[in-house]
Amino acid sequence: MSLVAQLAGTARGVTARSLLRLPRPVLRRLAGSPVVIDGRTLDPEMQLILRVQRIEGPAIETLPIRKGRAKAVADAKVVGGNLPIGAVTDRTIDGPGGPLTLRFYTPRGLTGDAPALVFFHGGAWIYGDLDSHDAVCRFLAEEAQVRVVAVDYRLAPEAPFPAAFDDVWAAWRWVTEHAKGIGIDPARIAVGGDSAGGCMAALVAQHATDDEGIKPAFQLLIYPVTDFLETSASRKTYAEGFYLTTAFMDLGEESYLLGDEDRADPRLSPLRHDVTGVAPAYLVTAGFDLLRDEGKAYADKLKAAGVPVEYVCEDGLIHTFANMVGVGTTAPRAMRRAANALQRGLS
Structure with missing residues (x-):
């Protein structure tokens, strides 16, 4: 052995x-x-x-979904650790499908109306919750010195498309409408997320351009899903062996989508829609990740539309490195770069 x-x-x-x-x-x-x-x-x-x-x-996607969810949280706690932070509080608001829980992270020493990040967790629309991404949110709050609001949106297959998007949009609207009362500067609110959450963050930024409410000041997109229509080269090259697999993604899509949806729907594929006027962005991908190419394609689309975007490929890393802020040096270093970009974007 x-x-x-x-x-x-x-x-x-x-x-x-x-x-x-x-x-x-x-x-x-x-x-x-x-x-x-x-x-x-x-x-x-x-x-x-x-x-x-x-x-x-066994890999998460080979387990029954409920067991896979528990394993996802347990795995995240192993590599995320328990990072110190000023305060963590939960609050429930009225969501489109019932009560919707938001978790508020306040870094040490931060007072008054401060910049904020509204964060949507990843997990292929079937995994992930407030606990699976607790370490990520703690890290970003402390490193960027911003308030972080994490959203516990509904998951498939219990709540298929468009439930998750409806929840994150409702959460965005609630946070922006109540900003002054919860210690947030309404002029400095970013939207962000990883993987599926990064997809929905990009979609929220797009929808906000046509909405009368507050628009994001910045986007933090961490290896986002951006396209439900085409299979990129990296989806083939890294189909298995690097944590996120084709089987994982297929299970997520089959659970979230009922089969009759238009995959170019403006609530699904950010790459397929107009990005004129969306917020500046920091978009980071992992070199050994099947989502790498579509993430870069979205960064290229933003740039072509005149949107200020900083694109970084963390060449040696794998999907989920955002969750690994409690171990090693390479993942925390990559996330520190992301946090620094967030701080600059909201300064």
């Missing part, structure tokens, strides 16, 4: 954190032979995390 396999049999959180604290040369040896695709080299921290994941059990 390899050392990695032996370590994987111990407490999961201790395993991940202990392995990624090892000296870089040791970590490289444990990770295995370098993985190089299209001139990019997989970061050894990511490679080691993938090795441990394969040893520890």
Whole structure:
């Protein structure tokens, strides 16, 4: 049995954190032979995390959805840790389908009307919740010195399309309409999210251009889904083996969509719609991620429309690196760049 396999049999959180604290040369040896695709080299921290994941059990998408959801939260806690923050409070508002919970993060030392990020979690529209992305929100709040409002939107298959979008749009409208009463500067509110949440953040920014309410001042888009219509090259190259798989995405789409939707619907595919006048953006993708190419395509579309956009591909990283703020050095460094961009965008 390899050392990695032996370590994987111990407490999961201790395993991940202990392995990624090892000296870089040791970590490289444990990770295995370098993985190089299209001139990019997989970061050894990511490679080691993938090795441990394969040893520890079945992939999330192979489990019944309820068990997969529990595993997604547990996995996120392992790599996210419990980062210190000033305050975390939950509040329930009236949503389109019933009560909708928002979680408010206030960084240490922040007072008065402050900039804010309304954040939508990822999870292919079937996984994820306030707890799965708690560490991400804590990190962004503290690093960018902004209030973060996370949205617990409805999930499929219990609530198929367009429930998730309806919820995030309702949450955006509520936060912007009540900004002054909840310590938020209405002129400095960003919208953001990762993966499926990044898709919905982009859609909210698009819809806001035609709405009479407050428009986002900035977008933070982390490896967003942007296209339900075409299969990009990266969707084929990284179809399996790098955490997010084609099977994972297919399960999400089949659960969220009932089959008769127009995949170019303005509540689904941001890449297919007019982006004139949307907020400036920081868009980051991972080099070893099947969503990489469509993320870059959306950044290119923003740029072509004259929207200020900073595009970064974190070449050696995998999907879900945003959740890995509690382990290693490479994922936290990438997320610190994102947080710095958010802070600049709202300054």
